[in-house]
Amino acid sequence: MKPGTVVVGASVAGVRVAQALRSHGHEGRIVLVGQEDELPYDKPPLSKGVLAGSAGLDDVRLLTTEEAADAGIELELGRAATRLDLAGSVVHLAGGTALPYTDLVIATGAGARPAGWEHLDGVHVLRTAADAVALREDLGRGGPLVVIGGGFIGAEVAATARGLGLTDVTVLDATPTLLARSVPAVVGDRVAELHRRNGVQVRLGVKVDSVDRIGGGLRIRLADGSEVDAATVVVGIGAVPNDAWVAGSGLKVDDGIVCDRFGRAAPHVFAVGDVSRWQASRHGSAVRVEHWTNAVEQAAAVAHTLAHPEDPRAHTPVDYVWTDQYDWKVQIAGTPVAGTEGRLFERAGDKFATVFGTADRFAGAVVVNWPKALVGCRRALAAATPAAEVCEHLNRLAPVSEVAL
Known part of the structure; x- marks a missing residue:
């Protein structure tokens, strides 16, 4: 098989790298690998329009089959990357396919941080289109919803659920304010009040000890001894980078794939988006950022560097992220x-x-x-x-x- 540029991860970062390479005049082979069977789609709408039913997956596609063909981007969908042979410049996929590369871009994103309850019927995370479809189906049956985690995803799910007409929605978080990792307390407190005005029970400073299946429902036991019953539970307690498949490859991994300021992890190997821990001059240290805008801007910088290796472009973003609630x-x-x-x-x-x-x-x-x-x-x-x-x-x-x- 003829080597080319292989992009592993059909995330917004991965798709934007592939598209930008063509915009720069890159004429070589480009292969975009995606773990899901779905055509690439945008993820921020999953907790809002897609979950609410006001937008379908076709409304949030990042790349169609026709657009990929027109751009000469080969799609390998439903094929998870399982191993990286750095010395041989080969990516191994599930099913036994081996993809040789001249340049590799890793854009495998991040997955939900596990809590240990995800195996229970009625307990959901929200990171993929399949997650959104399954959650919407359960919300459609009604009953109390408990959201564990008051970050962006948890707060957005609670707001969307109220918009769908669920009358019993509770958000639980161990921190003293909503969105505590992202905003100062004065803002988090106001967002919590916004949810309460819209009928959501917001309980802060509470730790969840366990979630159990009791009869036909779920019971959440808290560290203070109290209990909350639910028909559906959503767990949104953070994310972990999808970097396990490169373990032992020789790449440096430390809560993400460690890169220089150009997104380079090794000669001819780059990482972009949520999986990348890159040297940020603005922060004066290596950072990993789970924001849509960061992924898009880093993809543009890496594509420029790949297309013009004599003029590498550092990724120097101005941090920006948003959330829509009510x-x-x-x-x-x-x-x-x-x-x-x-x-x-x-x-x-x-x-x-x-x-x-x-x-x-x-x-x-x-x-x-x-x-x-x-x-x-x-x-x-x-x-x-x-x-x-x-x-x-x-x-x-x-x-x-x-x-x-």
Whole structure:
């Protein structure tokens, strides 16, 4: 079999690398490998439109059969990568296929962090299209829903379930606020109140000890001795990179495939998206980022480097992620971190922004339902604008109240 560029992982990062290579004029063979039988699809809608039934998988496709054929991208779907022979430049797939490569891009993403209860009927995670279909089927039967984990996926599932008409929805999380890994407490508290206003029971600072099948339902036992019954449980307690298949290959793996600032893990081997731990100049360390925008931007940088090896392009993103819940759009730019000065800017109608940094350094912001503020914050991060100037800009946008945090 003729070697070429092999992209393992039909994620948004993998698809964008393959497409961008053609845009750069790459004429060699490109093979896109996907573990699922499905054509590549976008994942953020799984917890929203796809789960709600307002969007089908065909509405969120990243690549159709016709588009792949037109671009000369060979699809190997339903074929999980099982082993990497780094010395021989070969990727081995389930079923015995061996794909030789001249360049390899690993875009295998991340999977749900296991909790130990996933084998029980009625207990779900949400990482794939099959997960969304199975969860929607169970939600359609009604009954109480318990969401374990108050991160993006858990909070979005709870909001979608209320939109589907479920009247008994509970979110459990061990942290003191919702979205605790991603936003400051002042924002997490407001998101929790948003859920409560929409009929969701939000219980924070509680640890789940066990989930058991009791008769026809599920019983969740908490560390404080209390119990919650459910017809359906969704577990969203984080993700782990899908890097086990390269174990023993010679690549360095440390909670993701370790790369340099160009996404290079070894000569002619790159990793992109959720599975990549790359050297980030903005952070001053190696980071692994599970955000859609990061995956897309890293894919563009790696494709450029592959197509123009004499002019490698470092991946230097401005961090950005968003979540949609009810009628709120929560957008996070940069790294809103504890230990820096924070200020809250509020407008009427559930529009507000929190800005974090020092007088001469803008660290990041969380913006809710305020597009102009978000645009200004992202531009300020790209330009390394001092936090004081960002605050002045927000005060000029419209009448606001400003409070120190």
